[in-house]
Amino acid sequence: MQGVSSFRTTLSRTALGALAGLVAAFTALSVAELAAGLVRPAAGPVTVVGGAVIDRTPAAVKDFAIRTFGENDKVVLQLGILAVLAVIAIALGALAPRHRSAAAAGILLFGIVGAAAALSRPDATGIADALPSMAGGAAGALTLYFLASKAAPSSAPSSADDLSRRGFLVAAGTTAVVAGSVGGLGRFLSGRQGQGAVASRDGLVLPKPASPARAVAPGVQLKVPGISPFTTPNRDFYRVDTALNVPRVDAATWRLRIGGKGVTRPRTYTLDELLARPLIERDITLTCVSNEVGGPYVGTARWLGVPLADLLQEAGVRPPSQGGTADQLVARSVDGMTLGSPVEDVMDGRDAMLAVGMNGEPLPFDHGFPVRMVVPGLYGYVSACKWITDIELTTFDAYDPYWVKRKWARRAPIKTQARIDTPKPFAGPAAGTVLVAGVAWAQHRGITRVEVRIDDGPWRDADLAPQATADTWRQWSYPWRATTGGHTITVRATDGTGQTQTEQRTPTIPDGASGRHSVFVTVP
Ligand SMILES: Nc1nc2c(c(=O)[nH]1)N[C@H]1C(S)=C(S)[C@@H](COP(=O)(O)O)O[C@H]1N2
Ligand SMILES: [Mo]
Numbered sequence: 001m002q003g004v005s006s007f008r009t010t011l012s013r014t015a016l017g018a019l020a021g022l023v024a025a026f027t028a029l030s031v032a033e034l035a036a037g038l039v040r041p042a043a044g045p046v047t048v049v050g051g052a053v054i055d056r057t058p059a060a061v062k063d064f065a066i067r068t069f070g071e072n073d074k075v076v077l078q079l080g081i082l083a084v085l086a087v088i089a090i091a092l093g094a095l096a097p098r099h100r101s102a103a104a105a106g107i108l109l110f111g112i113v114g115a116a117a118a119l120s121r122p123d124a125t126g127i128a129d130a131l132p133s134m135a136g137g138a139a140g141a142l143t144l145y146f147l148a149s150k151a152a153p154s155s156a157p158s159s160a161d162d163l164s165r166r167g168f169l170v171a172a173g174t175t176a177v178v179a180g181s182v183g184g185l186g187r188f189l190s191g192r193q194g195q196g197a198v199a200s201r202d203g204l205v206l207p208k209p210a211s212p213a214r215a216v217a218p219g220v221q222l223k224v225p226g227i228s229p230f231t232t233p234n235r236d237f238y239r240v241d242t243a244l245n246v247p248r249v250d251a252a253t254w255r256l257r258i259g260g261k262g263v264t265r266p267r268t269y270t271l272d273e274l275l276a277r278p279l280i281e282r283d284i285t286l287t288c289v290s291n292e293v294g295g296p297y298v299g300t301a302r303w304l305g306v307p308l309a310d311l312l313q314e315a316g317v318r319p320p321s322q323g324g325t326a327d328q329l330v331a332r333s334v335d336g337m338t339l340g341s342p343v344e345d346v347m348d349g350r351d352a353m354l355a356v357g358m359n360g361e362p363l364p365f366d367h368g369f370p371v372r373m374v375v376p377g378l379y380g381y382v383s384a385c386k387w388i389t390d391i392e393l394t395t396f397d398a399y400d401p402y403w404v405k406r407k408w409a410r411r412a413p414i415k416t417q418a419r420i421d422t423p424k425p426f427a428g429p430a431a432g433t434v435l436v437a438g439v440a441w442a443q444h445r446g447i448t449r450v451e452v453r454i455d456d457g458p459w460r461d462a463d464l465a466p467q468a469t470a471d472t473w474r475q476w477s478y479p480w481r482a483t484t485g486g487h488t489i490t491v492r493a494t495d496g497t498g499q500t501q502t503e504q505r506t507p508t509i510p511d512g513a514s515g516r517h518s519v520f521v522t523v524p
C-alpha cells in the first residue's frame with residue numbers, strides 16, 4: 001500500500017513539475033517579449049532562434065521548406081520552435097521537484113542559446129540583442145525554481161499534500177496570469193515602434209514618373225478563364241525572404257548609402273532626395289530562383305523607381321567594360337541580408353531601379369518599403385534587395401553575399417520558362433475544344449515562341465498574346481481538341497535570342513530550375 005501511494009505521489013509531483021516547466025517557459029517568453037519591446041523587437045528569442053535556424057539551413061532543406069510549406073514556411077518554423085521549447089520545458093519541469101537547481105539551470109541555458117543566436121544574426125547591432133533572451137532565461141529559471149519548491153516532496157502526511165497541491169496551482173496560475181500581461185505589454189511596445197513606419201507609408205505621396213510605363217496594350221491580357229493576370233495584384237504577389245518579422249522601416253529616418261570600390265563620390269540619400277529625381281515606371285516580371293518548373297514564385301508588377309545606373313554614374317562608378325574596378329554590387333538590407341548583382345548588368349542600359357512604388361502604391365512592407373532594388377533579367381536573390389539601406393561596390397572575388405555563402409550561384413540570370421496555368425493538373429475537361437493557356441518568361445530577352453505538345457505528338461505553335469516588353473512575361477493559349485482518355489500536355493518557350501528552353505531537368509539549386517512544365521489531365 002505504502003509503495004503504491006508513494007508512486008502515485010511521485011507521479012503527481014512529476015505532473016505538477018511538468019506544469020511548472022510550461023509556466024516557466026511561458027514566463028521566459030513573456031519577459032523576453034517585454035525586453036524585446038523595450039530594446040529591439042527583432043531581438044525576440046523566437047525571432048532570433050528562427051533566424052539563426054534559417055541562416056544555418058542547408059540549401060536543400062530550405063528549398064524543401066519553401067516547396068512544402070510555401071509562404072507558410074515561417075509560421076511552421078516558429079511553431080516548430082515553440083513545440084521544441086514546450087517539450088524541453090516539460091522535461092525540465094518534470095525533473096524540477098527532485099533536482100530543482102539543475103532544472104532551473106537548464107532553463108537558463110536556453111536563455112544563453114537564444115542570446116548566442118541573437119548575436120550570430122547578420123543584423124545584430126550589439127550586446128543589446130542578447131538582452132531579451134537573457135532576461136527571459138533568468139525569469140524562466142527563477143519561476144521554475146520557485147514553483148518547483150511548491151511541488152517538492154514534503155515529509156508532511158498526505159492530507160497536507162492536497163493543501164500543498166492547491167498552493168502550487170494558485171502560485172502557477174498567478175504566475176501565468178502575470179506573465180501573460182507582461183508579454184502583452186511587450187507586444188504592445190513592439191507594435192508601437194512600427195507605427196511610425198506605418199504613418200510614414202500612409203503619408204507618402206508618390207511623384208509622377210518622368211518616364212511613365214506604356215499602357216498595357218489590349219490583348220496582352222488574354223481572356224481565358226484560369227490564366228494568371230498579366231499584372232499581379234500586390235496582395236497576390238509572391239513573397240520570398242528570410243525575415244521572420246517583416247522590417248517596418250520609418251521612411252523619415254531611412255537612408256541609403258552608396259560607397260565602395262571605384263566610388264569616387266560616396267553619398268547618402270534620404271527618401272525625399274530620391275523622390276525628387278526623375279523617376280521611371282516599368283512593368284517588370286520578378287522570379288525567384290527557388291521557383292520549381294511550373295511553380296508560383298513569379299509575378300509582374302508596375303514598378304516606379306529611380307534608375308540605378310544614374311546614381312552609380314554620379315558616384316563615379318564605371319562598369320567593368322569601361323575600365324571599372326568593381327564587378328559586383330552588393331546591396332544590404334536593414335535586416336542584414338546581402339544580395340550581389342553584376343555591375344555590368346545594372347549599368348548596361350536595362351531598367352535596373354531602386355523602386356519606391358509597386359502597382360500604384362508605395363511598396364508594401366512585405367515587398368520592401370520604403371525602397372527595394374529591381375533588376376530585369378536576374379533572379380530575386382541576386383538583385384531584388386528589399387528594405388535596402390546600403391550599396392557597396394566590390395568584386396565577386398572579394399565578397400560572397402548571403403545565399404552565395406550557402407552554395408547558390410554567384411551569377412544567376414533568369415532561365416527561360418513556360419507555365420501551363422489552365423487546365424490544372426488532374427483536371428477533367430470535357431472532350432471538345434479545351435483552351436490550354438499560361439505564361440512564359442525570359443526577362444530581358446523576351447519570348448518569341450511558345451509550343452505545346454499533347455502526349456508524344458508533334459510540337460504545335462501556341463497563339464501568343466502581344467509582348468508588353470522584353471522584361472515581362474508573355475501570355476499564350478492553345479486550342480486543344482481534347483479526346484477521351486488521359487493526356488499529358490507539355491509546353492516549351494523560345495526566347496528573343498532564339499534559344500528554346502532546355503528539356504534537361506535541373507533542380508533549383510544552384511542557379512534555377514530548368515526543364516519543361518507538363519500537366520496530366522483526364523478527359524471523361
Ligand atoms: N532584404 C531581403 N531582400 C530580399 C530577400 C530577402 O530575403 N531579404 N529575398 C530575395 C528573393 S530570394 C526574392 S525572390 C525576392 C522576392 O521579392 P518579393 O518577396 O517582393 O516577391 O526578394 C529578394 N530580396
Ligand atoms: Mo528568390
